[in-house]
Amino acid sequence: MSVHKAITEHTQKMNNHLQEFLLLDAQREKAIEEAFERCKSGQPFSVDRINQITKAINEHAKKGISPTRIYVTEQMVQEYALRSK
Secondary structure, eight states: OOHHHHHHHHHHHHHHHHHHHHHHHHHHHHHHHHHHHHHHTTOOOOSHHHHHHHHHHHHHHTTSSOOOOOOOOHHHHHHHHHHTO
């Protein structure tokens, strides 16, 4: 295998890895926003979906170069809602 081909394949693999991370991260941000909006309007909310996606992101990060994310607690969402008033 030529060096050029190996570099191209490696670069493509890294790019695919990062694209998948970006997709997961966008889903996580959407779930955070939904929980925040529910909390802000006084409706019940859950962080379960956020943390399911966070787990997927952290597992994905083990296979490549993408960053990890912290798990979110209900208290974190409540504190953010209070600060945003």
